[in-house]
Amino acid sequence: xxxxxxxxxxxxQPGGSLRLSCSLSGFSLxxxxxxxVRQAPGKGLxxxxxxxxxxxxxxHADSLKERFRVSRDxxxxxxxxxxxxxxxxxxAVYYCVKDRLYGPSLFGDYYFDEWGHGTLVTVxx
Amino acid sequence: DIQMTQSPSSVxxxxxxxxxxxxxxxxxxxxxxxxxxxxxxxxxxxLIYAASTLQSGVPSRFSGSGSGTEFTLTISNLQSEDFxxxxxxxxxxxxxxxxxxxxxxxx
Numbered sequence: 001x002x003x004x005x006x007x008x009x010x011x012x013q014p015g016g017s018l019r020l021s022c023s024l025s026g027f028s029l030x031x032x033x034x035x036x037v038r039q040a041p042g043k044g045l046x047x048x049x050x051x052x053x054x055x056x057x058x059x060h061a062d063s064l065k066e067r068f069r070v071s072r073d074x075x076x077x078x079x080x081x082x083x084x085x086x087x088x089x090x091x092a093v094y095y096c097v098k099d100r101l102y103g104p105s106l107f108g109d110y111y112f113d114e115w116g117h118g119t120l121v122t123v124x125x
Numbered sequence: 126d127i128q129m130t131q132s133p134s135s136v137x138x139x140x141x142x143x144x145x146x147x148x149x150x151x152x153x154x155x156x157x158x159x160x161x162x163x164x165x166x167x168x169x170x171x172l173i174y175a176a177s178t179l180q181s182g183v184p185s186r187f188s189g190s191g192s193g194t195e196f197t198l199t200i201s202n203l204q205s206e207d208f209x210x211x212x213x214x215x216x217x218x219x220x221x222x223x224x225x226x227x228x229x230x231x232x
Contacts, residue, residue, distance in 0.1 A: 045161075045223040047219075111159050111174040115168035116168065
């Protein structure tokens with residue numbers, strides 16, 4: 001069974017940092033690209049970042065690339081999102097998401113077939 | 126970035142009805158489109174990809190169509206468990222972007 005379990009969310013002050021983790025099971029990181037998607041309270045979905053099957057290529061949303069960084073640890077089967085200089089508008093549920101496309105590829109095909117339950121990040125003073 | 130616009134923003138329908146949701150792209154995306162269903166407090170669920178291909182396990186009452194800039198999601202024989210918010214997503218390239226969602230309420 002494919003499972004993605006996020007952790008690391010919480011309350012942080014503006015300007016602070018947070019690292020989200022996503023524990024992965026039921027599939028190999030070599031076979032699927034992995035994404036972070038966020039959803040502000042009562043709002044729509046926003047793609048944050050993706051790391052490809054090799055782990056060597058990453059992409060971040062333009063508006064976030066100076067402050068956020070996606071990474072992974074294959075030995076720990078864990079995906080990470082390092083978030084720095086957090087702002088009130090970064091408040092959201094952050095989802096760890098598996099790409100649908102199987103096999104080596106640059107970022108997959110961006111169809112998100114498996115999602116974690118999400119972790120809430122609240123940026124507030 | 127490609128903008129996705131969904132209509133209506135909300136709709137109410139009865140069990141057994143047929144409902145059609147619309148998604149428009151700001152530029153042509155071929156059939157690079159997905160649909161998701163989200164229930165309150167839950168993660169989105171993957172329904173359809175490539176505009177019309179049903180994900181495994183999704184009931185056949187869901188269907189998608191369209192290409193270019195205009196797409197539809199049709200739910201036939203609406204069931205009570207179909208309530209929720211439906212999002213479209215363009216996957217032509219990065220950044221991938223989503224519509225703002227259509228909320229479906231069961232009368």
